[in-house]
Amino acid sequence: MNNIKEVDVLIIGAGPAGSIAAREASKNGVKTLIIDKKSEIGTPKRCGExxxxxxxxxxxxxxxxxxxxxxxxxxxxxxxxxxxxxxxxxxxxxxxxxxxxERKVFDKHVTMDAIRNGAEVMLKTEATSITRKDNYLLVDIISFNQKYNQIKAKIVIGADGPEGRVGSWMGLNTKVPxxxxxxxxxxxxxxxxxxxxxxxxxxxxxxxxxxxxxxxxxxxxxxxxxxxxxxxxxxxxxxxxxxxxxxxxxxxxxxxxxxxxxxxxxLCGVFDKIIADNFMLVGDAAGCVSPITGGGIDTGLESGMIAGQIAAKAIKEDNLSEENLQEYADYVDENIGKKFKKLITVRDFIYNLEDEDMNEYIGAIANANITKLSTKALLKAMIKVSPRKLLKLRKLL
The missing domain is CATH 3.30.9.10 (D-Amino Acid Oxidase, subunit A, domain 2)
Known part of the structure; x- marks a missing residue:
C-alpha cells in the first residue's frame, strides 16, 4: 500500500533557488514541501560562493x-x-x-526562512520518477524514514541543479552539449x-x-x-x-x-523550455547560469523567487496549465535569458583566444581609463586594440 503525502507545491532540491521558491509559495498561502537527497543542506558547495x-x-x-x-x-x-x-x-x-x-551556512539560512514562512523540509529524500495523474503529479521517492513513498503535488518545481534529472522526466530537453x-x-x-x-x-x-x-x-x-x-x-x-x-x-x-x-x-544559457503543465524549472536546473563566469547564485535566487510566486498564484486560480505558467518563463527570458544570449557571443570570442591575443587584450584593459566595471566597458577597451577582429562584439555595446 502506498503512503502518499499531499501538498500544493513540491520543490525538488534545497539549494538557494529551491528554498527561496518555497519561501515565496508558502508565504502566499499554499502548502509547500522541499525534498533533498542530501543529509545536510549546503554541502557540497560546488561554487566559488x-x-x-x-x-x-x-x-x-x-x-x-x-x-x-x-x-x-x-x-x-x-x-x-x-x-x-x-x-x-x-x-x-x-x-x-x-x-x-559561506554556502554551508547561507543555504541553511534560506531554507530556514522558507520553514518560518510555512514550508516543510524532508532531507535524505530522493525523487526517483514523476507520473502525471489527472490534474496533478505523483512523485515516487525514497526517504530514509520510509514514512512516505509517494508525494502528490499540484505543481512540482525542479531545483535539482546542473546535473538534474527532473526536467527530463517531464519531457523537457535539458541536455547540455x-x-x-x-x-x-x-x-x-x-x-x-x-x-x-x-x-x-x-x-x-x-x-x-x-x-x-x-x-x-x-x-x-x-x-x-x-x-x-x-x-x-x-x-x-x-x-x-x-x-x-x-x-x-x-x-x-x-x-x-x-x-x-x-x-x-x-554554460549554454537558459534552456529553450523550462515549464510544462504543473511544472517549472529554476536555477541551475533551468540553465540560469552565466555563460561567461558559470556563476548562478543571483539568477538562481531570482528565478526561484518568481517561480514560487507564480506557482502560488496558479494554485489559487486553480489553473495549473503550461499556458498559465508562461508568465514565469516569460520573466526568465526577459530578465535572464536575453542577457545570457549576448554573453554567449562574448564567451565564444574570449575563450577561443590564443595566449598572445589574451595578453594584448588584458593589457589594453589594464591601460584603459575604466571607472565603472562592466562587460560593456571591457569590450570598449578591447575593441580599440582590434576593431575588425571585434566587429561581431560591437553589436553588443
Whole structure:
C-alpha cells in the first residue's frame, strides 16, 4: 500500500533557488514541501560562493555576517603573461563590491526562512520518477524514514541543479552539449599569499582552456581556488589543470587544501523550455547560469523567487496549465535569458583566444581609463586594440 503525502507545491532540491521558491509559495498561502537527497543542506558547495552587492536585497534576504566569509572590493583580471588589470575602489568611481558567502551556512539560512514562512523540509529524500495523474503529479521517492513513498503535488518545481534529472522526466530537453559543458574543480585552501586578500581574481588563457581559473578570498590567507575548463578543449582533467595552476602561482603554491569540490558547469544559457503543465524549472536546473563566469547564485535566487510566486498564484486560480505558467518563463527570458544570449557571443570570442591575443587584450584593459566595471566597458577597451577582429562584439555595446 502506498503512503502518499499531499501538498500544493513540491520543490525538488534545497539549494538557494529551491528554498527561496518555497519561501515565496508558502508565504502566499499554499502548502509547500522541499525534498533533498542530501543529509545536510549546503554541502557540497560546488561554487566559488561570490555574489555582487545588491543581489540579496533584490530577493528580500537581509545580509547576515554569520554567513558572509569576506567582503570583496573589486576584481583582478590576469593574462597568461601575468599582466594584471585591477578594478578596485582605488581606481573605480563606482565601486564594484560584493561578498563571498559561506554556502554551508547561507543555504541553511534560506531554507530556514522558507520553514518560518510555512514550508516543510524532508532531507535524505530522493525523487526517483514523476507520473502525471489527472490534474496533478505523483512523485515516487525514497526517504530514509520510509514514512512516505509517494508525494502528490499540484505543481512540482525542479531545483535539482546542473546535473538534474527532473526536467527530463517531464519531457523537457535539458541536455547540455559537451561543447558548452565545463568541467570544474575547486579547492578551499589556506596559507595563501594573496596580493590583495579582498579582491577576486580571474586567470585566463591556456592555464584553463576554454574557461578560466579563479581565486576568491574567504579570509586573510584563505580562499576558494578553482578552475573551469572546456569539455572539448582541455587535454587534461580539471583537477590536473587546477594542480598545475596552483603549483605555478606565487599566491597559491605554498597553500594547503582543506576542502575539495568537483562537478560539471553548464554554460549554454537558459534552456529553450523550462515549464510544462504543473511544472517549472529554476536555477541551475533551468540553465540560469552565466555563460561567461558559470556563476548562478543571483539568477538562481531570482528565478526561484518568481517561480514560487507564480506557482502560488496558479494554485489559487486553480489553473495549473503550461499556458498559465508562461508568465514565469516569460520573466526568465526577459530578465535572464536575453542577457545570457549576448554573453554567449562574448564567451565564444574570449575563450577561443590564443595566449598572445589574451595578453594584448588584458593589457589594453589594464591601460584603459575604466571607472565603472562592466562587460560593456571591457569590450570598449578591447575593441580599440582590434576593431575588425571585434566587429561581431560591437553589436553588443
Amino acid at each position: 561570490g555574489i555582487m552587492d545588491g543581489v540579496l536585497e533584490k530577493v528580500g534576504i537581509e545580509p547576515d555576517e554569520r554567513w558572509i566569509a569576506r567582503h570583496i572590493d573589486g576584481a583582478r583580471l590576469v593574462a597568461p603573461d601575468n599582466t594584471s588589470a585591477w578594478f578596485t575602489s582605488e581606481n573605480l568611481e563606482t565601486p564594484s563590491t560584493g561578498i563571498i558567502l 559537451l561543447s558548452e559543458m565545463e568541467s570544474g574543480a575547486q579547492y578551499e585552501m589556506t596559507n595563501l599569499k594573496m596580493e590583495k586578500n579582498d579582491t577576486i581574481e580571474f586567470y585566463f588563457g591556456s592555464v584553463a582552456p576554454g574557461g578560466y581559473a579563479w581565486i576568491f578570498p574567504k579570509g586573510y590567507d584563505t580562499a576558494n581556488v578553482g578552475i573551469d575548463v572546456s569539455g572539448v578543449k582541455g587535454e587534461k582533467t580539471a583537477l590536473e589543470y587546477l594542480d598545475d595552476f596552483i603549483a605555478n602561482n606565487e599566491e597559491t603554491k605554498d597553500g594547503q587544501i582543506v576542502e575539495v569540490n568537483v562537478g560539471g558547469n553548464p
